[in-house]
Amino acid sequence: MLPPRRITIVEADTPPLRLPWRNLVLAREGNEDWAVAFRCPCGCGTRLELMVLQEVKPNWSISIEQGGRPTLSPSIWLKSGCKSHFWLRNGKVIWI
Numbered sequence: 353m354l355p356p357r358r359i360t361i362v363e364a365d366t367p368p369l370r371l372p373w374r375n376l377v378l379a380r381e382g383n384e385d386w387a388v389a390f391r392c393p394c395g396c397g398t399r400l401e402l403m404v405l406q407e408v409k410p411n412w413s414i415s416i417e418q419g420g421r422p423t424l425s426p427s428i429w430l431k432s433g434c435k436s437h438f439w440l441r442n443g444k445v446i447w448i
């Protein structure tokens with residue numbers, strides 16, 4: 353079993369182009385969270401970028417548990433490519 357995924361916070365309004373293999377990156381400017389980026393957990397490598405800024409639609413809400421383990425809501429559903437559909441809870445991917 354691999355350990356739970358963690359999230360790294362970068363001071364920016366967009367996540368970096370280069371992403372870690374498993375972990376997530378949160379772009380935060382000041383005290384405003386903008387976007388989360390990570391690679392699709394199915395292994396296809398697709399870059400996923402989700403807005404967490406509440407003023408835009410669609411947006412996700414994020415909470416970060418102790419140890420940097422992220423929870424995202426609602427679920428993530430890719431409409432093309434691998435069509436993965438999953439929840440990310442407490443750093444763990446739950447496939448639907």
Ligand SMILES: [Zn+2]
Pocket residue numbers: 392393394395396397398434435436
């Ligand atoms: Zn995928």
